[in-house]
Amino acid sequence: GQQVMQIPQYQHVQEGEDFTTYCNSSTTLSNIQWYKQRPGGHPVFLIQLVKSGEVKKQKRLTFQFGEAKKNSSLHITATQTTDVGTYFCAGPNSGYSTLTFGKGTMLLVSP
Amino acid sequence: NAGVTQTPKFRILKIGQSMTLQCTQDMNHNYMYWYRQDPGMGLKLIYYSVGAGITDKGEVPNGYNVSRSTTEDFPLRLELAAPSQTSVYFCASSYAGYEKLFFGSGTQLSVL
Numbered sequence: 034g035q036q037v038m039q040i041p042q043y044q045h046v047q048e049g050e051d052f053t054t055y056c057n058s059s060t061t062l063s064n065i066q067w068y069k070q071r072p073g074g075h076p077v078f079l080i081q082l083v084k085s086g087e088v089k090k091q092k093r094l095t096f097q098f099g100e101a102k103k104n105s106s107l108h109i110t111a112t113q114t115t116d117v118g119t120y121f122c123a124g125p126n127s128g129y130s131t132l133t134f135g136k137g138t139m140l141l142v143s144p
Numbered sequence: 145n146a147g148v149t150q151t152p153k154f155r156i157l158k159i160g161q162s163m164t165l166q167c168t169q170d171m172n173h174n175y176m177y178w179y180r181q182d183p184g185m186g187l188k189l190i191y192y193s194v195g196a197g198i199t200d201k202g203e204v205p206n207g208y209n210v211s212r213s214t215t216e217d218f219p220l221r222l223e224l225a226a227p228s229q230t231s232v233y234f235c236a237s238s239y240a241g242y243e244k245l246f247f248g249s250g251t252q253l254s255v256l
Contacts, residue, residue: 042184066244075234075247076187121186123245130175130194130241131202136186 035060037124039135047143052109054138056122063125065098065105066132071118079107079120112142146170150235150248157225157255165220165251167235175238176218177202177245178210180231187234193218194241225255 036059046052056065064083068076080089082098082105089096095108109116119139123132148169157163169176174195179187189202193212207229209221218237222229232252236245 064242068245075250076245077247078244081244125242131177131189131192132242132245133189134179134187136184 035124035126035133037122037133037135039122039138041138042136043139043141045141045143046112048114049111052112052116052140054107054120054122054140056105056107056135058103058124060124060127061102063102065102066123067096067105067107068121068123068134069118070121070137074118076121109140112140114142114144116140117142148235148237148246148248150233150251152251153249154252155254157222157253159225159227159255161225162221162223163225163253165222165233165235165253167218167220167248168216169218169235169237169246170216171237171239171246172215173237173239173246174215175241175243176212177236177238178208178218178220179234179236180204181234181250182231190220190233222253227255229253230255 038057066081067079070076086100087098093110097106119137121137123134126133151166177192178190188204191210193199199210234250235248238245
């Protein structure tokens with residue numbers, strides 16, 4: 034079945050440093066979604082990318098969808114303590130009306 | 145607008161007991177899902193529904209059952225609880241398949 038892999042599993046940065054998490058799929062994706070889960074909270078939708086090579090920005094967050102539509106990245110510039118949480122990517126599961134989630138990247142930011 | 149509401153928030157079960165996790169949404173979404181989350185393992189799909197009266201298995205359905213009698217409600221039933229079912233359970237809904245998911249606040253379940 035489809036697999037969605039994320040790296041790294043965990044990253045600890047100092048406030049102000051940049052952060053990047055990568056997502057790779059075993060199959061071509063029609064779209065990719067990103068979610069953020071704060072500690073003790075539930076996943077919250079951040080963005081959806083649809084087009085090959087697409088780049089979208091949300092303030093300090095930059096999302097990219099690869100040209101082959103099999104990989105994606107989330108880059109945070111100048112991290113803040115409010116960025117702490119786990120970031121998940123998710124892609125449509127071919128044959129099902131569902132999403133397959135990566136295992137997530139846990140980000141810890143020290144002040 | 146409440147979104148997706150899950151109850152209870154916490155529960156402790158003894159091995160062999162049964163319980164139902166409740167989930168209701170007020171966004172008139174056709175698609176509803178149950179995920180479980182174990183530490184470091186991401187979200188795994190248990191069951192999903194594409195509309196009232198229609199349900200289907202996800203990745204890890206064993207030990208669970210669901211029903212969807214209305215658009216709003218999608219309860220998850222655990223029969224004969226086992227320690228392996230200790231997890232955080234999230235209900236989610238979406239307007240259509242592959243669209244963004246709206247999650248409930250989760251149920252933390254411990255089976256001892």
